[in-house]
Amino acid sequence: MARHRQILFDALSQGHKAVLVSVQEVKGSAPRDEGAWMALTDDLQLINTLGGGQLEYQAIAEAQSLLEESKPTASSQTLTKRYPLGPSLGQCCGGVVHLNYKLIGPADLVELEAQLAREEPELALFGAGHVGKALIEVMSQLPWQVTWIDSRDHIFPASVPLGVKVEHSEPVAFAVDHLPERTHVLIMSFSHAEDLDIVARCLLRARSGFRFSSIGLIGSATKWATFQHRLLERGFAQAELDQVRCPIGLPGIEGKEPEVIAVAVVAQLLMDESRAVGKALG
Numbered sequence: 001m002a003r004h005r006q007i008l009f010d011a012l013s014q015g016h017k018a019v020l021v022s023v024q025e026v027k028g029s030a031p032r033d034e035g036a037w038m039a040l041t042d043d044l045q046l047i048n049t050l051g052g053g054q055l056e057y058q059a060i061a062e063a064q065s066l067l068e069e070s071k072p073t074a075s076s077q078t079l080t081k082r083y084p085l086g087p088s089l090g091q092c093c094g095g096v097v098h099l100n101y102k103l104i105g106p107a108d109l110v111e112l113e114a115q116l117a118r119e120e121p122e123l124a125l126f127g128a129g130h131v132g133k134a135l136i137e138v139m140s141q142l143p144w145q146v147t148w149i150d151s152r153d154h155i156f157p158a159s160v161p162l163g164v165k166v167e168h169s170e171p172v173a174f175a176v177d178h179l180p181e182r183t184h185v186l187i188m189s190f191s192h193a194e195d196l197d198i199v200a201r202c203l204l205r206a207r208s209g210f211r212f213s214s215i216g217l218i219g220s221a222t223k224w225a226t227f228q229h230r231l232l233e234r235g236f237a238q239a240e241l242d243q244v245r246c247p248i249g250l251p252g253i254e255g256k257e258p259e260v261i262a263v264a265v266v267a268q269l270l271m272d273e274s275r276a277v278g279k280a281l282g
Contacts, residue, residue, distance in 0.1 A: 003140055003163035004048040005116050008039050012106050017042045017070065019063035020102045020112070021050065024080060028095030031055060037116065039104075042067050050099075055083055059099055070103050077103040120145050121213070121273050124179050126172060126198050127188035128155040131218065134262035135186070140164055142266075149175045151194065173197040181211050182276065184269055186248070188218035195219070196227055203231070203240050213276040216265070217246040 011018060022037040023030070031051025038048040038056070040063040050056045062081065070077065079101040104112065121144050125132055128150040139146050140161030150156065153168035160166055169175035172194050179185070187198045195217060202215050217224065224246035231241055249264035250271070 003161065004143070005113075006162040007045075008041075008047050008116075009109060009113070011041045011045065011047075012104065012109055012112075015106060017067065017103065017105045018047075019066050020104050021059050021063055022100050022102075023050065023097060024100040025098040026095060027097075028085075030085060030095040030097045040064060040067065055085065055097065058083070059101075062099075062101060066101055066103055121276075122180055122183040123147070123186065123269070124149060124175070124183050125186045125188075126150070126175070126194075127186075127190065127218075128152070129188065129190055130258040131188055131261050131265075133157070134258035135265060136161060136164055138262050138266045147175075147179075150189065152190070171197065173201040176201040176205060179205075179212075182213045184213045184272060185215045186218070186265065186269075187216065192223070196230060199227065199244060200231060200234060200236070203236055203243065206243060207240065212243070214269070214272040215244045216248040216269075217244055218248055218261075219246050221247065 008018065008020075018039045018041040020037060020039050023032055023034050026034050031053060032049075036050060038046065038050050038059070040046055040060060044064070046060065050059055062079075066077070066079065081099050081101070083097045083099060085095050085097060123139060123144050123146045125135060125139075125146060126149050128148060132148070132150075136146070136148060140163050144163075146164045147167055148156070148160070148164055149167045149169055149172060151168070151170045151172040156166045167175060172189060176185075176198060185198075185202055187195050189195050189198065199215070199217060202212060206212060217227070219227075224244075227246070228238075228241050232238070248268065249261060250267040253260065253264035253267070255261070
């Protein structure tokens with residue numbers, strides 16, 4: 001569950017009302033795509049963003065007006081407004097955005113969970129070492145659903161960012177069996193033996209028709225050459241091994257510090273997701 005959704009759900013669970021503002025339709029250039037959202041609570045907490053600028057300023061004013069006008073027990077009131085992104089709005093994007101405003105409250109939690117989770121990509125991160133921790137810090141800021149998996153239940157930090165679910169699995173490779181379709185997988189456990197088992201488990205699921213959006217393995221070209229030899233011995237074909245990327249990280253970003261690796265890997269992951277969405281739509 002992404003961080004912003006969790007903040008919104010916590011506010012609603014505490015009895016607050018809010019106005020959910022979502023991008024219903026976009027024509028031409030706009031700050032955010034269809035499905036993007038933000039929320040304004042009745043104590044004026046702003047959650048998430050529509051991209052900033054004059055469009056967001058007007059959306060906040062409209063949401064605040066709806067909150068002030070609503071009855072104490074009212075919920076599920078809706079309104080849609082059209083915004084040309086031209087001189088009259090003080091923006092020069094040139095497109096047109098339709099924003100949907102919905103007054104929500106605690107009774108809407110179940111519906112909202114399904115609605116807001118629908119468009120979020122999934123990441124399964126195997127490994128809670130230095131690079132794994134750095135990756136979590138970056139991924140927790142993005143609208144992704146992240147599951148963080150390790151065989152060592154004591155390895156996770158005491159405080160985990162909102163939007164990240166931790167899972168202890170022993171053997172760790174068995175967690176692959178429960179991943180939803182189109183999950184992105186990153187493999188970076190503390191053990192090469194565990195890494196190999198996780199890769200093999202992913203390939204077995206893919207062999208059965210299961211679709212991963214991407215499978216990435218941390219390590220050098222030498223490590224991957226060794227893994228390929230062992231996987232071929234286990235009966236996998238080279239075409240199956242070609243589903244795995246190793247090394248990982250966007251080429252051209254230098255540095256071996258965990259934070260640098262994390263940025264390079266997340267950038268590549270975002271590119272993978274864009275391609276995966278394009279294939280699904282096309």
